[in-house]
Amino acid sequence: MTSPSSSIDPGPAIPLSQRLAARGLDGLTLLVVPAVLFLLLLFIYPFFYGLFLSFNPKAGGTLANYQRFFSDSFLYGTIATTLWLALPVTVITLLMAIPIAFRVRVMKHQRLLTTILVIPITLGTVLVAQGLLSYLGPQGWFNRTLLTLGLISTPVKLLHNYWGVFLSLVITGFPFTFLLTLSYLSGVDPALEQAGATLGAGPWQRFKHILLPLLLPGLAITFCLSFVQAFSVFPSAVLLGAPAGPTRVISIAAYQAAFEEYDYSMASAVAMIMGVVQLSIVVAVLAARGLLYRGPAGGGKG
Amino acid sequence: MVKDNRLSARLWAFANWAVIGFFILNLFGMIATVVTSSFATRWLGTWLPAGWTTRWYSSAWDEFQLYDILSVTFQIVFLVVFLSGLIGVPAAYALARRDFPGKKLVMLLFLLPLLVPPITFGIPLATVLYRAGLAGQMSGVVLANLVPTVPFVILVMIPFIEQIDTKIEAAARVFGANTFKLFIYILLPLLAPGILAALLLVLVRTIAMFELTFLTAGPTSQTLVVALYYAVFAAGVRAVQSIDAMAVIYMVTTLVWLLIALRFVNPTQIVARAKR
Structure with missing residues (x-):
């Protein structure tokens, strides 16, 4: 770092360290090196390792894993199963979150509500699954209340099928979506909406022409993050769903390949496919986001 | 509001x-x-249990060897917290203060582990850790858990460091402090609230981190949440109340730290991990 520049350099003799410092590279910048090395070693390297491993199957040619995945309905069907869970959950939680975030934004005691909503996220999917197992069961308080109110005559079956996983995803997903939406919404200057109201716009017009366009880029990001979370559902699909059938999601297929068949090559292939599906939805949403307005959301001059 | x-x-x-x-x-x-349910003697087909008891807690404590599991959990969690601070804070400082070629790429490297869900990168990561002989023991679990927490600390700390006036550091430099002294005497005290908040968030997230620990843990390196998963998975082997007692212990462990964390951070910070 501190060696002076060599004599071949025709310019004035500025030490290399100074020239590097002018570009932002000095001793202080090196502090970033451990973190970069760590992630290269434990994030980037495993990714490429997995990628290569997936092309070196236990038996067959280079693409044998992928051929097996896309010819076996028990395997390729998991993509549709997972999408069929993740997409409705994401859309529904987002549709619930937007109006409620608008309501809560102007609330005085926001913090109590946000604290309550952060609880299921903190507890995590395993505990939510475990709690729902008794709560939604045929003898649980949920069914019991509906029976007492006379809304149903026999208990609704909500466990070990699609709906168990769906509801657990809503319980952990809604707070996540809501808090993200709220944080984007608080970045929009309320003066813009007030200006709209002064000029005679009704609530729906203000939402449609002022707030929604400002919020859409943030909502696109929220959609991506919530979708990716829901798509990687694992514990609740095993505990609350029917992991052999209707809720055999893609992460279960990857897990079984790795830890039940000990076929790490196949497991890597499934993980890669999982990543590609997630990425393609995210890219599609972000590409659509590129078409949206992305200007300042503040009301200041200039 | 109108x-x-x-x-x-x-x-x-x-x-x-x-x-x-x-x-x-x-x-x-x-x-x-x-x-x-964790306090119930028998609870079948009624609104409330037939009677109340606390014996499930002592039986869960013995059956699931909760003392061992809790001590493993806290060893793992505190190691993760300490190491992610040690690696993350200096990196965040460098990124907040310097503009260098390739910085965007480095930022992308730190964003990706937060955007990609753990189960997706966890399977190749676990494979590598098993090949290296690290998975199945505590070191492997700690390494796997650091993958999302180091970037998390960095991304939380960058805006916090950016708002500290550079003139203070410049003054210290003028008086002859080197980078190490600057860190210990100037930055650490100034950054303490931010570091505390970031590390508390890491702590809460690591206690509840299921996927990465699940994929890399062996029998002696299970954390509480993984042990809970196995207990629920093998339901029928143990009494439901016993599992519920364990779940309550898990809830209390997590929520106590959440309450402590919420004294220093805004609830939205727990999810708003990667803006933009």
Whole structure:
């Protein structure tokens, strides 16, 4: 770092360290090196390792894993199963979150509500699954209340099928979506909406022409993050769903390949496919986001 | 906010509150079910259990070897917290203060582990750790858990460091402090609140981190949440109340740290991990 520049350099003799410092590279910048090395070693390297491993199957040619995945309905069907869970959950939680975030934004005691909503996220999917197992069961308080109110005559079956996983995803997903939406919404200057109201716009017009366009880029990001979370559902699909059938999601297929068949090559292939599906939805949403307005959301001059 | 008192607006407001109320009611119902069941002698087909007892806690404590599991959990969690601070804070400082070629690429490297869900990168990561002989023991679990927490610390700390006036550091430099002394005497005291908040968030997230620990843990390196998963998975082997007692212990462990964390951070910070 501190060696002076060599004599071949025709310019004035500025030490290399100074020239590097002018570009932002000095001793202080090196502090970033451990973190970069760590992630290269434990994030980037495993990714490429997995990628290569997936092309070196236990038996067959280079693409044998992928051929097996896309010819076996028990395997390729998991993509549709997972999408069929993740997409409705994401859309529904987002549709619930937007109006409620608008309501809560102007609330005085926001913090109590946000604290309550952060609880299921903190507890995590395993505990939510475990709690729902008794709560939604045929003898649980949920069914019991509906029976007492006379809304149903026999208990609704909500466990070990699609709906168990769906509801657990809503319980952990809604707070996540809501808090993200709220944080984007608080970045929009309320003066813009007030200006709209002064000029005679009704609530729906203000939402449609002022707030929604400002919020859409943030909502696109929220959609991506919530979708990716829901798509990687694992514990609740095993505990609350029917992991052999209707809720055999893609992460279960990857897990079984790795830890039940000990076929790490196949497991890597499934993980890669999982990543590609997630990425393609995210890219599609972000590409659509590129078409949206992305200007300042503040009301200041200039 | 613009006031609106028409009937349709009131109905709409009511509908919103009804949705959020229904959500919270079910959330508390679910938690209350677990807590009630853990104190129940027998609870079948009635609103409330036949009787109350605390014996499930002592039986869960013995059956699941909770003392060992809790001590493993806290060793792992504190190691993760310490190491992610040690690696993350200096990196965040460099990124907040310097502009260098390739910085965007480095930022992308730190964003990716937060955007890609753990189960997706966890399977190749676990494979590598098994090949290296690290998985199945505590070191492997710690390494796997650091993958999302180091970037998390960095991304939380960058804006915090950026708001500290550079003149203070310049003054220290003028008086001859080197980078190490600058860190210890100037930055650490100034950054302490930010570091505390970031590390508390890491702590809460690591206690509840299921996927990465699940994929890399062996029998002696299970954390509480993984042990809970196995207990629920093998339901029928143990009494339901016993599992529920373990779940309550897990809830208390997590929520105590959440309450401590919430004294220093805003709840939205727990999810708003990677803006933009």
